[in-house]
Amino acid sequence: MVQTFMDMLFSLLASWHTLWRWLLWLGLFGGVWLVYLRVFRRASYDRLLPRLRETFVPLGGWGGALLLFALSFSLLGVVGQVVLHRVSAGDSTSTSRNADPDAAPTVQEAPRVTYLSEKKYVRSLSLPPELLRRVKAEGVQALSPYLTDPTSDNVIQLRDRFRRSGQDVIFTREATLLTEQPIKLDRSNMNLSLNFVSPLQGARRSYYNAAFNAAYAFTNPLKTPITARFQFPLPTGSGTLSDFQVVVDGQELSAADLANGTGWQGDLKPGQTVQVKVGYRHQGARGWSYRLGARREPIRDFALTVRTDQPAKFRRYSLYPTRSVRTLGTTNLAWQLKNVITAQDIDLSFSASSLRETLTKLYGFAPLALLLAGLFGALWTRWKGLGTTPLRLVLAVLGLVTATAFGGVLMNYLPAYLAGPLGAALATALALWSLGRAYWPPVLVATLLPLTFLFVGQAGLLIAGAGVLVLAALIWHLPGGGGRSRPSDHPT
Secondary structure, three states, X not given: XXXXXXXXXXXXXXXXXXXHHHHHHHHHHHHHHHHHHXXXXXXXHHHHHHHHHHHHHHHHHHHHHHHHHHHHHHHHHHHHHHHHHHHHHHHHXXXXXXXXXXXXXXXEEOOEEEEEEEEEEEEEEEEOHHHHHHHHHHOHHHHHXXXXXXXXXXXXXXXXXXXXXXXXXXXXXXXXXXXXXXXXXXEEEXXXXXXXXXXXXXXOEOXXXXXXXXXXXXXXXXXXXXXXXXXXXXXXXXXXOEEEEEEEOOEEOXXXXXXXXXXXXXXXXXXXXXXXXXXXXXXXXXXXXXEOOOOOEEEEEEEEEEEEOOOOEEOOOOOXXXXXXXXOOEEEEEEEEEEEEEOOOEEEEOOOOEHHHHHHHHHHHHHHHHHHHXXXXXXXXXXXXXXXXXXXXXXXXXXXXXXXXXXXXXXXXOOHHHHHHXXXXXXXXXXXXXXXXXXXXXXXXXXXXXXXXXXXXXXXXXXXXXXXXXXXXXXXXXXXXXXXXXXXXXXX
């Protein structure tokens, strides 16, 4: 990082070579002229030297201060490029000092409940003599292109018969298949908690820690005993699941073959109700969805409550919440559906941000914040009747740039939400120490305004609010207006 900073600094100074060359030639010309006057025209030299000191010393001091102020814009750009180079190097490496979760948009499908039933299917074929000769030679498998595969898993009984009809033979296959008939869920009650971790907290990109808990109930709809199946699909895009648990009527299921999710099968008496509880934790990012079904199906009693600390958006044509409550830092969403027929799904989307994107905005805005602070400071100095020196301004600018670079270095060791404010606090302390505490408004504009980009999604509002406060302060201290009374307001 140090070598990258030095290379960029030398490149920056080289880009100003034209200005340095003109300043060098101007200094050499002025020096030669003063030497000429001292040697050949001493009287003119003695009369001119005090005037030159009185004029050019302040002019040179303020000129140098303004030159450094202009150069500081490029220096802040170099600091930002170095910090972003370090972040890019961390993103491209195959190893990391911090946890890098396998987070993606999560999709949880609704469980599937069915009961087993037997159905008989009959298929008849008229076999001409030539096909009959093939059957005698090859067996019944010669008819496989025309019949259902007898090795199918849902075939529980197979019966083949032959009978003659004239010169042809009629082949009849009777297959008994085990089918699954759907059972409606009596109740689906779910709670979801999404706690987000931003890149400012050390993550490579934003993700959320999710906790899902659900309670389902279904009943035997027939007046006869049935064999019921409950199939709960595992969420997709969820990475590693932890604390995964499925409890059926108080008994926890053991994880077995999870290719199609976790399942339960049992015998139910007429009217018997089964209670199922499901819970797990995982990490995801950018979105969360609950798939109710691919076709229009009735929903008897559905309740989903989502608690999240980041504002959610809803994909078009998805089910919107029936209730939404937003408080400071928390959003509570609820879907309460009863006796509804729908093919829509619940689909939440969240703003995604990366540390590189946030820091690009922060360091890209830092030079503009410094320029705004300089203009604000010039008006503040004049209207408040303050005074300063070029040296104090130079030290204040150097303090701002150095502390900003220090904040960038701290991001190697601390999360951005700690390193950024620490660098800004140090910059504020150094600038106020040099200029004086009376300059606190313009100094805070320079140091705190870029930090608004740490509040993802709220930077525009904060910058606009800061602009209103700055204008209000200028109007309040405007000579003859605002907070000061005009002479005409008080008659003599």
